[in-house]
Amino acid sequence: MIKFWNKRAKLGIITEKPELEERLKKIRKEIKKSVNKHFAGSLAIRMVDSGSCNACEAECNALSNPYYDLERLGIYFVASPRHADVMLLSGVMTFNMTPHVKEAYAQIPSPKWVISVGDCPMMQAPFERTYAINAPATEHLPIAHHIAGCPPSPLEIMEGLLEFLKKI
Amino acid sequence: MRFIARFCKEKSEYFEIITIYDEHNEKEEISKEHPSIKTITIKNPAGIWFERKMHDDFGIIFEDAFDNRPLVHQERFPKDIHPLRKEFTQTKIEETPYLPYKYEEIDGDGVFQVAVGPIHAGIIEPGHFQFSQAGENMLHLEVRHFYTHKGIEKMLEGKRLEDAKPIVERISGNESIAYQICYRDIYLQATKQELPLSLQKRHALLLEIERTIHHLTDVGFIPNDAGFGSALSFASKLGEEARRKMKEVTGHRFGFGAVSFENSFIDIVAFNEWLNDLDKDIDFFEDWIMDIPSLWDRFDTTGILSLKQAVKYASVGVVARASGVKIDRRENPFYLKHGFSMANEESGDVGARFKVRLKELKNSIEMMRHFLEEDETVLEVAEICDGEYQSFCESSIGELFMSIDIKDGVIERFFARDPSFMNWQAVHIMMQKDIIADFPLINKSCDLSYAGNDL
Numbered sequence: 001m002i003k004f005w006n007k008r009a010k011l012g013i014i015t016e017k018p019e020l021e022e023r024l025k026k027i028r029k030e031i032k033k034s035v036n037k038h039f040a041g042s043l044a045i046r047m048v049d050s051g052s053c054n055a056c057e058a059e060c061n062a063l064s065n066p067y068y069d070l071e072r073l074g075i076y077f078v079a080s081p082r083h084a085d086v087m088l089l090s091g092v093m094t095f096n097m098t099p100h101v102k103e104a105y106a107q108i109p110s111p112k113w114v115i116s117v118g119d120c121p122m123m124q125a126p127f128e129r130t131y132a133i134n135a136p137a138t139e140h141l142p143i144a145h146h147i148a149g150c151p152p153s154p155l156e157i158m159e160g161l162l163e164f165l166k167k168i
Numbered sequence: 169m170r171f172i173a174r175f176c177k178e179k180s181e182y183f184e185i186i187t188i189y190d191e192h193n194e195k196e197e198i199s200k201e202h203p204s205i206k207t208i209t210i211k212n213p214a215g216i217w218f219e220r221k222m223h224d225d226f227g228i229i230f231e232d233a234f235d236n237r238p239l240v241h242q243e244r245f246p247k248d249i250h251p252l253r254k255e256f257t258q259t260k261i262e263e264t265p266y267l268p269y270k271y272e273e274i275d276g277d278g279v280f281q282v283a284v285g286p287i288h289a290g291i292i293e294p295g296h297f298q299f300s301q302a303g304e305n306m307l308h309l310e311v312r313h314f315y316t317h318k319g320i321e322k323m324l325e326g327k328r329l330e331d332a333k334p335i336v337e338r339i340s341g342n343e344s345i346a347y348q349i350c351y352r353d354i355y356l357q358a359t360k361q362e363l364p365l366s367l368q369k370r371h372a373l374l375l376e377i378e379r380t381i382h383h384l385t386d387v388g389f390i391p392n393d394a395g396f397g398s399a400l401s402f403a404s405k406l407g408e409e410a411r412r413k414m415k416e417v418t419g420h421r422f423g424f425g426a427v428s429f430e431n432s433f434i435d436i437v438a439f440n441e442w443l444n445d446l447d448k449d450i451d452f453f454e455d456w457i458m459d460i461p462s463l464w465d466r467f468d469t470t471g472i473l474s475l476k477q478a479v480k481y482a483s484v485g486v487v488a489r490a491s492g493v494k495i496d497r498r499e500n501p502f503y504l505k506h507g508f509s510m511a512n513e514e515s516g517d518v519g520a521r522f523k524v525r526l527k528e529l530k531n532s533i534e535m536m537r538h539f540l541e542e543d544e545t546v547l548e549v550a551e552i553c554d555g556e557y558q559s560f561c562e563s564s565i566g567e568l569f570m571s572i573d574i575k576d577g578v579i580e581r582f583f584a585r586d587p588s589f590m591n592w593q594a595v596h597i598m599m600q601k602d603i604i605a606d607f608p609l610i611n612k613s614c615d616l617s618y619a620g621n622d623l
């Protein structure tokens with residue numbers, strides 16, 4: 001155990017390391033400010049995968065790693081749509097997922113917003129239309145903001161969230 | 169004889185059912201008027217998903233199968249359509265009235281059902297788990313998937329190999345390199361070419377970076393699901409660094425589009441430095457994590473898949489190796505020459521799967537050192553010949569199988585069997601001695617793909 005504490009002291013807090021990109025530092029500050037302003041310091045996101053390749057989820061998971069640590073800015077991924085302000089939607093809206101995505105949206109209390117993440121929901125990823133795909137998501141849900149990329153990097157997702165926060 | 173896959177091809181006069189075993193393949197022809205054939209599931213229970221899928225896709229009847237419920241086609245899916253038949257060309261279908269799916273359930277005094285999913289509590293892909301519970305004890309679990317089914321097999325038909333590649337590399341984001349390597353091998357077979365050693369090494373390097381990222385994520389998430397969050401913080405930091413390395417080498421954080429026939433520059437000094445740091449960090453991590461008794465109390469004897477069951481269900485990959493099955497597609501002269509050693513455990517529990525991942529991480533680092541090479545070889549690709557081609561690759565989850573038929577220069581039939589497709593079918597066995605609170609931990613210890621499974 002002593003080795004662990006030694007390591008911890010040596011490593012410090014990597015989110016605050018000065019060599020980290022300036023860009024990240026800047027958006028972090030801005031996000032925190034807007035979350036404070038629009039959502040009283042806490043923005044709850046429910047992530048819903050409507051048929052992705054899982055890379056978009058992996059990048060959203062990466063938002064919690066020590067480099068980005070989104071929770072410090074007041075943005076949380078919550079377990080239930082009923083706790084959420086925003087639905088973060090990835091994937092191509094498969095035929096099999098469409099009813100469940102709509103149900104999850106219905107369960108989010110108003111006011112609510114849908115942010116689509118990745119090229120899939122807009123049908124801009126390389127996937128092509130088949131019987132099993134219902135995208136674009138705009139035909140099924142009101143999309144308030146779109147974060148493009150295949151997949152967008154954690155930094156791009158943060159920038160996208162900031163743009164959304166500035167919009168509302 | 170290990171069962172690998174079973175799938176159907178539509179020929180002009182008949183359906184061809186192909187069964188792949190590790191030692192040989194079997195082909196059977198059945199008529200289009202009465203498409204019916206004997207099941208193989210008495211001997212190979214993992215054949216059942218293949219057969220149920222074939223029923224949905226092609227309308228084939230399997231005589232004496234122990235389960236003939238729909239698999240891919242869910243409650244609102246139009247009945248009596250078989251999208252993989254050539255005559256089916258629709259790109260849109262309408263929802264039909266909800267027809268409930270009959271779950272496998274155990275009844276009895278005080279026994280109740282817990283339905284979980286398709287949308288889960290975390291940032292995770294959709295799938296459904298139906299538990300029959302007696303108090304906390306899990307009596308039975310049915311895994312039900314195919315929520316992310318995109319019809320990729322159909323999507324790729326009629327495409328040239330080059331045009332299909334961006335789709336193939338996105339079948340399962342975490343295994344993209346593995347899919348690309350399977351695809352590469354088929355491409356090479358179709359052009360009757362050999363891959364220069366230097367390109368082979370570069371692709372193998374990419375595959376090990378991918379495995380490293382995936383295993384690092386898992387060795388963080390598994391303890392996290394047992395309530396030990398600091399392991400996730402530590403491992404996800406290493407995972408992020410590995411992902412950035414992937415970006416540095418391939419220009420993409422997941423290596424989409426990276427397996428090509430052109431080698432590009434790689435900064436070997438920086439790469440080696442990263443490997444050395446990672447090596448030390450993993451040693452530290454192992455030393456730290458092995459010494460937390462409360463964690464191992466959760467890991468040991470939880471979610472056991474015995475050797476016998478793993479063999480019976482034809483499990484593959486990390487799950488199989490943790491149960492003592494010695495299979496790994498990398499066990500070949502090329503990999504052995506570059507430092508491959510098979511990671512094995514006996515106990516088949518969560519702890520074993522965790523340890524196999526740690527061992528593989530260390531082995532990957534060693535192999536990556538051997539694969540590093542400064543080289544700018546380019547392979548000029550030749551013309552593609554029609555034919556039926558198959559390939560294998562060991563992804564970070566396990567053995568991946570791909571089969572592509574090319575006719576008139578375009579894809580006539582595409583089939584891929586993700587390792588998850590086998591292992592999902594064994595997950596219900598792991599639950600039988602545990603309580604429901606252990607489910608997330610057991611599930612995470614297998615870390616199977618939904619996207620690759622559902623296709």
Ligand code: SF4
Nearest residue numbers: 052053118119120151
């Ligand atoms: S947008 Fe790209 S990375 Fe994201 S889920 Fe779709 S295919 Fe995968």
